Every structure is written in structure tokens, then in C-alpha cells.
Amino acid sequence: MKVALVGFGTVGRSVYKMLQQAEGITPGLVLVLPEFYSAPFQTTDYNDILNDPETEAVVECITDAEEGYKYAKAALLAGKHFVSSSKAMVALHAPELNRLAREKGVAFLFGAACGGSMPILHALSQSRQMDKILSVSGVLNGTTNYMLDAMQRKGCSYEDALKVAQQLGYAEKDPTADVSGRDSLRKIMLACAVSYGILPVEGLNREGIESLTAEDVNHFAPKGLVCRLIAQGGKNEDGSVYACVEPVLFPKNAPECAVLDNNNLAKSQCLYNGSLVLMGQGAGGDPTASNVMRDLILIKNGLKNFLPESCEEGKANNEGGRHRYYVRLNAQDIDLFPAAETEMDGDICRIITSPMAVSRAHDAAKAIRSAGRKVFFAALAE
Template sequence: MREIQIGMIGLGTVGSGVLKMIQDNEGKILNITGCRLHVKTIVVHNTSKRRQVPLWDTYLTNNFDELLNDPEIPIVVEVMGGIHPAKERIAALLKAKKHVVTANKNLIATDGPELTKLAADNGVDLVYEASVAGGIPILRTIANSFPADKILEVRGIVNGTTNYILTKMNADHLSYEKALKQAQDLGFAEADPTNDVAGFDAAYKMIILSQFSFGTRLTIDDLHVEGIENINREDIKQADAFGYIIKLIGIARRVKESVFAEVAPVLVPKGTPLATVNNERNAVMVTGQAVGDVLFYGPGAGGLPTANSVLSDIIAVTQNIATGTTGHQFNNYRQHYQSTSLDDICYRYYLSLTMKDVPGEMLRLTKIFADINASFLTIVQSSSTAGLAKLAIVTHSMTRRQLLDLQAAIDKSPHHSLQLKAAYKVLDK
């Protein structure tokens, strides 16, 4: 029996989950890999802090160099989060010929290619299954189960915080502010929730999913990113009346020879798979040319679900060490990225507008639609308040360029008599 020593950086919720799972599943891991895993050293900020998991013979230190320079430790797990100093520490570990497992989506999305090359140059593994959708094994599944199929689209709910908030706004009729406060009280949202509610967390995950699905290396600047901060109860109610539920959806899909990716609020038809994903759960739908739609559903965050994905990476690296097959990239798929023309991005849209409740304004709006060669399928006008009428519109399919032209024309309306409050995509399935 071979014993593999593990190092860790960070012992928060996920790190504690990893340590506990290694302790509790020693026999099964040994049966699968032929190796016993032992967490030898963990680098933490405060070594005297009380821990929620027994440490037994695991050594805590605040000195990273003790871990870096230990020749007995071949695998290191980074669960400290953030880009700096995580990037510098992972780079140092790779240069020291240590394999690295990380759940750091922000880092992988921004500096993954650089670190992947560094790992390849040093003949070691860099794996990061837990960086996307917590306990859902989506990355390895795409890499291993879709190699001969052409992925056409990957879309999903990949942020548990925003999904929880929107669920409470829809099901419990809470305001955005009250739903966010509830998410914070339950630990689903940070004290500063900006990264989640503004859509950036989901965008980083979509960048990584795009790498595995299409071989493209997107940056955050390549995506249109819109969060949920401006969604109000009126839009939630109107979407419900139209037969939809508003979700924050990440979408990446092939459009001709290019790739289109974005994160934004979307109207999803009731009864469809993504519409039924509630609270902090995540779901990713992969559409293959041959297999069609395949849905992956599960917990998107949390200590043990994320730790399970981390542990699967540790076991994969352990098996590579045992068979002498380390140094292969987690994702070998590479394609040139080509941005999508605004004329090729077509969706129906839900539009929320206000207009002065005076004769001629509806005609003005209709003319704007006619001028950009667009039309609407459904239009609902609510009662006038303070001289302003509220409109909710579902359009026929229109291009992104038409949408931008519509927004520009509305912004130029005399004395701002027309105002566009929201424009969300409408999915058909």
C-alpha cells in the first residue's frame, strides 16, 4: 500500500469538507486507487483558530514555504480563493513539480491558460473540477463524455446565490432587498454580494465551460454580463402572467463558426427543466449535435458538495501518479475564438417600458419598432400612475443589433417620454 501525502492551502468550509471526506472515506479511496491519502500539512492564516473538523495528525502552519519545500507532498489542494496570492502560490507549487487541485473559478477563468502551460512545462497536473457548479461533475463529463460529439450550446443556472434570491422573489413574493438579506442570513450570499448578484461569478464559470465545450479562451470582456440587481417584483409578476420564470442564465453557444456567450436574466418557460431549478441548486444543460439535450443538476455550492468535486480531482491525480501518467492537461480542446456578429444573435425579448400616458406615444413606439424592422408578439399596458403608463412587451425574434437600435431610439424620444426599464431574453425551451 502506497501512502500519498496531501497538502492544503485554506481550511474554510470547502477545505474542512475535503479533510473530513478523506478521513471518512479512507477505505473506499484505498480500494479505488490502491493508495492511502493523508493530509499532512495545511497552510492557514490563523493556526490557533478552533476548527470544525478533527485534525488528528495533520499539521497546521501559516508558513507557505513549509508546504512548498516539503518533498514528501506531491499533491496540494488550493481552497483559499481569490486571485492573489493564490496565483503566485499555485505557480510556485507547479514550478516545484507539485500537482495542484483548485476550486478557484476566478483564477482559472482569468489566468487558467498561463497556469495550464506552467503545469505542462513542469510535467504535473492542474485540475479544477470544483471551479464550476460545486458538486456537479460537469467539466470532467464534458471532457470525457463528449469528445466525439459537437457541442452546440451549454446553458445553465451556475450561481446558487442569485437563484436563491430569484426563487424567493417568485415563490414567496419577496422584494429583491428582502430576498438578498435572507440569502445573507442563511450564508448563501456574502456580506458584499456584488460578485454574485452582478453576474461576475456566473460569467467566470461560463468562461471555463466555454473552454471545455468549444475550446475557446474567452475573457470577461468577451461576455455581456448583467446581474439581477434591477429585477423588481413587477417584472417577476408580469413574466409569471406571460407563462415564464425569470432566472439568471449563463449561455454559450455556437453561432455559425463563432461562439456567443453571456450571463443575464432570462425568461424561462414554466415547466421546462431550468425553470424548475430552485433555491441554491444549480443545473447545466449541454446540447450536443448527436446526443441532444442532457441536463446535469445538483448542489452548486456548499462545503461537502464542492469538497466531493475536489476529492474526485485528488483521486484522479492519485491514479495518474500510480500509473505514471501525470502531466496531461485537464482540457486539451483548443479552437480559435471568433466573436459573433450582432446580426447573428437572435432571441425573443421581454421589454419593460414606461411612457407618458398621452395620445400619440403608442404610435411613436410602434413606429420605432417599424423603423428597425421588428415587431412584438404580446403587449400589456397597466394602469397609469403619475401620468406614466407601464408596458410589458414580448417581441418576435430579433437580432442583438435590432435590440441596441431599439434602445438607442427609445433613449432619443422627446423629453424621455419613452423609457426602457428592462430587456431580457425569452427562451423557447
């Protein structure tokens, strides 16, 4: 199978390297921008790829979601399999591209868009066809996990942890997409789409790690609790889907606590299969390229899609999930949360709530912040 590439950055170069030694797969042309053109295996004209009858599949590894979408659509219309590593693009256009790929009888896979090197979407897609997926959750962002781990194990401040993550190349100069949980949210949206045929685009709740301080860590760490930024999705009893990102505190021997540095973890809970946990590299050229290659190997074997035949955009319902929260806030805001245990430290209050809906906790924090005051909250793992 001859495979063309769109993009020749960190991931694209790794994919090209792996294509050269994969079993039964060979590299075709690589599309680059004119200013980067440097080698005969490259082209600046996408039509060279679309019009090559031997090219059976196109891999896209660029960051611009709208550009990526154009390449995807054109490749599928030309009857070529399409593999994307871009979570932003797939989170915006998955239902349409799924329909188009199925119409054309070609594959549309995007394993590297969720979980870096880990075959999460592959596993979920299989589970959906034979089991009942109750929930999916995980540490889906390596940057924030590096920071949380450094704050917890090395006692770093938030600012120092971010600085080191930037020095190591784990965090962007503008780290917002990571620390705000937006990157994690896109990944869990894709996991929901594969698991349930619903891509939740409304009603989502997202809390990042920006409010966590070294004092918070000093307070919960001695209680044996470890903080991780968790993306989670699942099915409510009424059949609706929930999806959110928030910090969660885990007891020390939970698998999540064994996720160190910039590693990732994904956990699925199924009716028959029980719990399946995957741990691995969530980012980086070679690990991400590995999941692209996995998609290509599966296409070679006959796989065409992760998404079910019917996959549409939908609304998340985060009012069903009820768990307890650890909250640090000013005493004057305490009535916004149903406190079950309260600890006072001057004007600062640390509470454990009674079980409450995800949406209610996030709304309460939003109300406090819009009044110009501070709050940190994290769910307590059961």
C-alpha cells in the first residue's frame, strides 16, 4: 500500500521514517509548502497526490484544522483512505468525514488524535461492537501531567513547573490549550464519538489546572492523594452522554498515580470486559507516528472506520454524574458547594462536598470567578 503524506513536521518526519521500513506499506509523495520544498519525494501540489492512482492512502499531520479538513475531504472524494493525527480537525469534522468515507467505501481513521501512541480508539471501536462501554477516562495530556507530577513529587510551584515543561519542549510558549484542559476535552470528545456515535459539542464542562497551587498540593498530598487532570466521558442511565475535563484526586495505589512525567493513561470500563487501562507516551514525533502507522496496518488488514455508521454531533448531559469534590475557596463562597467536611485556614476554606453533579460544581466555580475571587476544585476518585 502506497501512502502519501501531508505535512513534514515532527510527526510527518517520524511517519515517513517508519513508512520506509513497515511491512507491506511504502511511502509516496509528501506535500509541503513551497518555502519548505527540498527533496524530490516532496511536492507542493496536492493534485500530484490525488491524481496518482498508486497512492491508496493519505496521512495528514498538520496543525491547521481547516486546511486539514480540505485535504481530508479531497482525499476521500478521490477514493483514497485518509488518516489524520489532528484532534482539532477531527473534533470539528468527524461526522461529515465519516459519512463521506463510508459513501466512498474508503477508510477514515485518526488513532493518533487521541492518546498519542496508545491504541485507545482502536480498543474502544472494538469494544463498541461486542460489549457495552460504560465509561472512558484518562490522563490524556502529557504537558499538564508533567506539571502536576513535578508539583507533587518535586514540590514545584505552578509557575516553576510550567517553566521547566516549556524548557523541555513539553509545553508551548502559550500553554493555554494544555493547561486549560481544551486539548484533553477534544480527545474525550473523539472517544465519545467512537464509543457512542455522539460527538458532544455542547453542555461540556472543562476545568484545567491553572488554579492549583503548591499550598493545595501541600494540603492534600499528606492525606495520600495525588492530583491528575482527567478527561472523562460515558453514558448516563437515560442514554445521554456525559463528557468533562477536571482535576481528580486519586488514592496512592490507583493506576493514575503511576503515570509519571509526561506520560498518558486511558481507562475504559465495559460491561463484560471490565476495566482496561492503557499507559504510554501521549505525544512526541515517534509515539504519535506509531499510532498513525497502526491505523495504516489496520487499513491494510481491511479496517475502515473507528466511528459507527451513525455518528452525529450532540449535547453532553453532565447533570447525572455525582461525586464528591475537594474545594479550596474563600469562606464567603462556601454556600455554593454542599460541604460535608470543612477545614478553616484563616479566610481560606477547604471542604469535601457531598456528592454533586459535575455541571453544578463547574457552575459554582464559574460564579466565584466571575465575582473576581479564587477557587480550586478537584473531584475525589471513588
